[in-house]
Amino acid sequence: MRKDRTNPPAVLFLCLGNICRSPLAEGAARAAFAAAGIDATLDSAGTGDWHVGRPPDARAQAEARRRGVDIGTLCARQLTPGDFRRFDLILAADETNLRDARALAPDDARAELMLMLDLVPARAGESVADPYYGDADGFAATWDDVDAVASALVARFGSSG
Ligand code: 4NP
Numbered sequence: 711m712r713k714d715r716t717n718p719p720a721v722l723f724l725c726l727g728n729i730c731r732s733p734l735a736e737g738a739a740r741a742a743f744a745a746a747g748i749d750a751t752l753d754s755a756g757t758g759d760w761h762v763g764r765p766p767d768a769r770a771q772a773e774a775r776r777r778g779v780d781i782g783t784l785c786a787r788q789l790t791p792g793d794f795r796r797f798d799l800i801l802a803a804d805e806t807n808l809r810d811a812r813a814l815a816p817d818d819a820r821a822e823l824m825l826m827l828d829l830v831p832a833r834a835g836e837s838v839a840d841p842y843y844g845d846a847d848g849f850a851a852t853w854d855d856v857d858a859v860a861s862a863l864v865a866r867f868g869s870s871g
Pocket residue numbers: 725726727728729730731732756760840841842
Protein backbone atom coordinates (compact mmCIF):
# COMPACT_ATOMS: atom_id res chain seq x y z
CA MET A 711 0.00 0.00 0.00
CA ARG A 712 1.15 3.51 -0.76
CA LYS A 713 2.32 5.57 2.19
CA ASP A 714 2.32 9.37 2.46
CA ARG A 715 4.71 10.97 0.06
CA THR A 716 8.00 12.47 1.07
CA ASN A 717 8.50 16.19 1.34
CA PRO A 718 9.97 17.32 -1.00
CA PRO A 719 8.41 14.87 -3.47
CA ALA A 720 10.75 12.25 -4.93
CA VAL A 721 10.34 11.20 -8.56
CA LEU A 722 12.38 8.65 -10.50
CA PHE A 723 12.29 8.52 -14.31
CA LEU A 724 12.84 5.08 -15.80
CA CYS A 725 13.72 3.77 -19.27
CA LEU A 726 15.79 0.90 -20.66
CA GLY A 727 19.34 2.24 -20.92
CA ASN A 728 19.17 5.45 -18.83
CA ILE A 729 21.04 7.29 -21.56
CA CYS A 730 18.21 8.71 -23.74
CA ARG A 731 14.63 9.05 -22.50
CA SER A 732 14.94 9.05 -18.71
CA PRO A 733 17.89 11.48 -18.50
CA LEU A 734 16.02 13.80 -20.88
CA ALA A 735 12.98 13.47 -18.60
CA GLU A 736 15.13 14.20 -15.54
CA GLY A 737 16.65 17.24 -17.27
CA ALA A 738 13.26 18.60 -18.37
CA ALA A 739 11.84 18.05 -14.88
CA ARG A 740 14.82 19.67 -13.15
CA ALA A 741 14.40 22.74 -15.36
CA ALA A 742 10.61 22.87 -14.89
CA PHE A 743 10.75 22.46 -11.10
CA ALA A 744 13.51 25.07 -10.82
CA ALA A 745 11.53 27.52 -12.96
CA ALA A 746 8.45 26.95 -10.78
CA GLY A 747 10.48 27.32 -7.57
CA ILE A 748 9.38 23.88 -6.32
CA ASP A 749 11.79 21.68 -4.40
CA ALA A 750 11.88 18.03 -5.48
CA THR A 751 14.17 15.02 -5.48
CA LEU A 752 14.59 13.99 -9.13
CA ASP A 753 16.61 11.09 -10.50
CA SER A 754 16.62 8.61 -13.37
CA ALA A 755 17.56 4.97 -13.91
CA GLY A 756 17.43 2.18 -16.47
CA THR A 757 16.13 -1.36 -16.22
CA GLY A 758 19.23 -2.56 -18.10
CA ASP A 759 22.88 -2.36 -17.04
CA TRP A 760 24.67 -1.92 -20.40
CA HIS A 761 25.39 1.78 -19.98
CA VAL A 762 25.89 2.02 -16.21
CA GLY A 763 28.40 4.76 -15.33
CA ARG A 764 28.12 6.50 -18.70
CA PRO A 765 26.80 9.99 -19.44
CA PRO A 766 23.65 10.42 -21.57
CA ASP A 767 23.85 9.62 -25.29
CA ALA A 768 25.53 12.51 -27.18
CA ARG A 769 22.34 13.05 -29.22
CA ALA A 770 20.28 13.36 -26.03
CA GLN A 771 22.80 15.82 -24.60
CA ALA A 772 22.66 17.86 -27.82
CA GLU A 773 18.85 17.98 -27.80
CA ALA A 774 18.74 19.04 -24.15
CA ARG A 775 21.35 21.74 -24.85
CA ARG A 776 19.23 22.97 -27.75
CA ARG A 777 16.38 23.40 -25.25
CA GLY A 778 18.65 25.19 -22.78
CA VAL A 779 19.27 22.30 -20.38
CA ASP A 780 22.61 20.67 -19.54
CA ILE A 781 22.32 16.92 -18.83
CA GLY A 782 26.02 16.21 -19.39
CA THR A 783 26.78 15.54 -15.74
CA LEU A 784 24.15 12.79 -15.37
CA CYS A 785 25.45 9.25 -15.00
CA ALA A 786 23.53 6.09 -15.94
CA ARG A 787 22.58 3.63 -13.23
CA GLN A 788 20.35 0.58 -12.98
CA LEU A 789 17.01 0.44 -11.14
CA THR A 790 17.24 -1.21 -7.69
CA PRO A 791 14.58 -2.59 -5.31
CA GLY A 792 15.54 0.20 -2.91
CA ASP A 793 14.27 2.76 -5.41
CA PHE A 794 10.74 1.55 -4.63
CA ARG A 795 11.24 2.62 -1.01
CA ARG A 796 13.00 5.95 -1.68
CA PHE A 797 10.75 7.41 -4.37
CA ASP A 798 7.09 8.46 -4.29
CA LEU A 799 6.65 8.05 -8.00
CA ILE A 800 8.49 5.92 -10.57
CA LEU A 801 7.62 6.97 -14.11
CA ALA A 802 8.38 4.44 -16.85
CA ALA A 803 8.88 5.45 -20.47
CA ASP A 804 7.14 2.38 -21.94
CA GLU A 805 5.24 -0.81 -21.15
CA THR A 806 8.36 -2.96 -21.19
CA ASN A 807 10.02 -0.73 -18.60
CA LEU A 808 6.84 -0.90 -16.54
CA ARG A 809 6.75 -4.70 -16.66
CA ASP A 810 10.47 -5.04 -15.84
CA ALA A 811 10.09 -2.60 -12.94
CA ARG A 812 7.10 -4.51 -11.52
CA ALA A 813 9.21 -7.67 -11.49
CA LEU A 814 11.83 -5.91 -9.34
CA ALA A 815 9.45 -4.24 -6.85
CA PRO A 816 9.92 -5.43 -3.23
CA ASP A 817 6.95 -6.31 -1.00
CA ASP A 818 7.37 -3.09 0.96
CA ALA A 819 7.42 -0.86 -2.15
CA ARG A 820 6.18 2.65 -1.44
CA ALA A 821 6.48 4.17 -4.91
CA GLU A 822 3.55 4.55 -7.24
CA LEU A 823 4.55 3.09 -10.62
CA MET A 824 3.06 4.34 -13.88
CA LEU A 825 3.88 5.40 -17.41
CA MET A 826 5.37 8.90 -17.82
CA LEU A 827 2.62 9.92 -20.24
CA ASP A 828 -0.13 8.72 -17.86
CA LEU A 829 0.36 12.13 -16.22
CA VAL A 830 -0.33 14.07 -19.41
CA PRO A 831 -3.97 14.77 -20.27
CA ALA A 832 -5.13 12.80 -23.34
CA ARG A 833 -1.85 10.82 -23.50
CA ALA A 834 -2.51 8.21 -20.80
CA GLY A 835 -1.38 4.73 -21.79
CA GLU A 836 1.04 6.00 -24.43
CA SER A 837 4.76 5.23 -24.45
CA VAL A 838 7.61 7.66 -24.93
CA ALA A 839 9.10 6.23 -28.14
CA ASP A 840 12.68 4.96 -27.91
CA PRO A 841 14.88 7.29 -30.02
CA TYR A 842 18.08 5.24 -29.64
CA TYR A 843 18.06 3.60 -33.08
CA GLY A 844 16.66 6.64 -34.90
CA ASP A 845 17.85 10.09 -35.94
CA ALA A 846 17.94 13.52 -34.27
CA ASP A 847 14.24 14.13 -34.98
CA GLY A 848 13.44 11.31 -32.60
CA PHE A 849 15.28 13.07 -29.79
CA ALA A 850 13.34 16.28 -30.45
CA ALA A 851 10.09 14.29 -30.16
CA THR A 852 11.36 12.70 -26.95
CA TRP A 853 12.06 16.12 -25.48
CA ASP A 854 8.55 17.32 -26.41
CA ASP A 855 7.05 14.28 -24.65
CA VAL A 856 9.15 14.48 -21.49
CA ASP A 857 8.70 18.25 -21.29
CA ALA A 858 4.91 17.68 -21.24
CA VAL A 859 5.49 15.16 -18.42
CA ALA A 860 7.59 17.73 -16.54
CA SER A 861 4.82 20.35 -16.83
CA ALA A 862 2.25 17.84 -15.58
CA LEU A 863 4.48 17.01 -12.61
CA VAL A 864 4.89 20.66 -11.69
CA ALA A 865 1.11 21.10 -11.87
CA ARG A 866 0.61 18.04 -9.67
CA PHE A 867 3.14 18.90 -6.99
CA GLY A 868 2.80 22.66 -7.23
CA SER A 869 -0.88 22.58 -6.36
CA SER A 870 -0.68 19.99 -3.55
CA GLY A 871 2.18 21.78 -1.74
P1 4NP B 1 16.83 4.66 -23.43
O1 4NP B 1 17.33 4.24 -24.89
O2 4NP B 1 16.16 3.42 -22.85
O3 4NP B 1 15.85 5.74 -23.70
O4 4NP B 1 18.05 5.10 -22.67
C1 4NP B 1 18.13 3.12 -25.15
C2 4NP B 1 19.46 3.15 -24.85
C3 4NP B 1 20.26 2.07 -25.14
C4 4NP B 1 19.70 0.95 -25.73
C5 4NP B 1 18.35 0.92 -26.03
C6 4NP B 1 17.56 2.01 -25.74
N1 4NP B 1 20.52 -0.15 -26.05
O5 4NP B 1 20.00 -1.13 -26.64
O6 4NP B 1 21.72 -0.15 -25.74
